[in-house]
Amino acid sequence: MPFPFERTFSRVRERVSPLVAPRVRRGSPLPPEPDVELARLTDYPSPYPSGWYALARSSELRDVPLHVRALGQELVVFRSKDSDGNETVGVLDAHCPHLGANLAGGACRDGKLTCPFHEWSFDASGSVCAIPYAERVPPRLRTRSWPVEERDGFVFFYFDVTHARGRRDAPAPTPPYSLPKIDGLEPGGTLVHRGDHDHGVVRMHLLEFCENSADSAHFEPLHGAMFVPWTSTKIPGLRVHHDATWSRDDTHSHMTWFRNHAVLEAFGKRLPKTAADAAICIAGPGGVVTFHFDVPRFGRIVLYQTHTPEAPLRQRVRFRWYAERTMPRALVWYVVGNWIAQWREDIAIWENKIHQRKPMLVREDGPILAMRKWYGRFYPSGTIHEPPPNEPQSNDAPS
Ligand code: FES
Numbered sequence: 001m002p003f004p005f006e007r008t009f010s011r012v013r014e015r016v017s018p019l020v021a022p023r024v025r026r027g028s029p030l031p032p033e034p035d036v037e038l039a040r041l042t043d044y045p046s047p048y049p050s051g052w053y054a055l056a057r058s059s060e061l062r063d064v065p066l067h068v069r070a071l072g073q074e075l076v077v078f079r080s081k082d083s084d085g086n087e088t089v090g091v092l093d094a095h096c097p098h099l100g101a102n103l104a105g106g107a108c109r110d111g112k113l114t115c116p117f118h119e120w121s122f123d124a125s126g127s128v129c130a131i132p133y134a135e136r137v138p139p140r141l142r143t144r145s146w147p148v149e150e151r152d153g154f155v156f157f158y159f160d161v162t163h164a165r166g167r168r169d170a171p172a173p174t175p176p177y178s179l180p181k182i183d184g185l186e187p188g189g190t191l192v193h194r195g196d197h198d199h200g201v202v203r204m205h206l207l208e209f210c211e212n213s214a215d216s217a218h219f220e221p222l223h224g225a226m227f228v229p230w231t232s233t234k235i236p237g238l239r240v241h242h243d244a245t246w247s248r249d250d251t252h253s254h255m256t257w258f259r260n261h262a263v264l265e266a267f268g269k270r271l272p273k274t275a276a277d278a279a280i281c282i283a284g285p286g287g288v289v290t291f292h293f294d295v296p297r298f299g300r301i302v303l304y305q306t307h308t309p310e311a312p313l314r315q316r317v318r319f320r321w322y323a324e325r326t327m328p329r330a331l332v333w334y335v336v337g338n339w340i341a342q343w344r345e346d347i348a349i350w351e352n353k354i355h356q357r358k359p360m361l362v363r364e365d366g367p368i369l370a371m372r373k374w375y376g377r378f379y380p381s382g383t384i385h386e387p388p389p390n391e392p393q394s395n396d397a398p399s
Pocket residue numbers: 096097098099100101115116117118119120
């Protein structure tokens with residue numbers, strides 16, 4: 001029996017509540033509020049694990065330095081040519097160790113980056129090479145530099161948690177792993193560039209992408225529908241059957257593979273000729289992901305998907321793809337657009353979920369805990385849930 005004035009009250013509440021803040025919404029989550037985001041953050045692992053990340057596209061990096069805010073760092077990325085025409089690409093802390101000017105306002109010349117304030121010059125290793133008004137440059141003056149590699153259209157850098165917390169004049173660490181080289185992308189290789197897409201920022205933790213690949217039970221409910229490529233429009237009568245597995249790479253301990261065999265179903269009938277395989281390589285904690293699509297009778301497509309944490313729950317997502325020259329462009333557009341349409345279905349989940357440190361799981365859920373355990377290797381303590389400083393270490397994720 002409803003309360004006598006319930007309808008009147010609810011009408012008044014509906015009118016007044018937008019003036020305060022919405023508290024109820026039907027069918028989709030409420031928009032985020034700062035305190036909710038903060039609470040979400042407290043249960044997630046630390047947002048910046050060690051690994052390779054894309055800082056920029058090669059096309060963005062010309063002869064003017066770029067200021068990039070990522071992984072909790074203020075960074076400057078520069079490309080500079082020496083007098084012989086040899087190019088250097090470097091990533092340094094953005095703020096000059098002298099008196100703190102932002103080096104992004106400086107100049108790229110002679111293979112160095114020169115500060116706009118007193119014109120100290122730095123090479124890509126962070127060493128101070130010249131101080132125009134000083135009689136001599138004291139030895140071992142340097143700023144923090146980061147390992148960098150430019151390839152396949154991206155400027156990647158290696159973020160190291162210990163290096164970030166250490167002395168700023170410590171030399172850059174040697175990355176414990178390299179990004180995998182992709183067959184066909186070497187100069188003169190069989191793959192050619194076919195497109196780029198910048199998605200912008202997704203409000204999620206980096207871990208979620210890896211966790212998604214091990215979470216086999218979500219494929220049918222979330223990715224079972226067939227979409228018009230690049231959109232969220234479902235195609236009636238068509239479904240996609242997924243057969244997905246997650247596994248660690250046998251020889252490279254920093255890599256995992258997510259393999260998916262997908263077949264279309266039209267009105268409940270499977271169409272074996274539509275079967276296509278995708279092998280997805282996650283190198284490191286998920287900053288750089290490469291998809292290898294094999295389309296029977298047509299050839300191979302390679303898609304880069306990069307996640308760069310710009311803030312704890314903010315991932316900048318970029319795509320870039322290559323295909324065999326003989327592949328029809330429309331087919332490449334369809335395959336890539338199909339993946340991106342499926343990936344977009346995950347975003348609404350990621351942006352509104354929390355991290356369950358001790359999830360309630362059943363046997364058929366997939367190797368989620370094994371994935372979390374593996375992911376711990378990208379944190380100094382070896383676990384994703386780092387203990388607070390000065391407390392004994394323990395992994396509170398069940399194993
Ligand atoms: S602040 Fe950079 S040279 Fe002085």
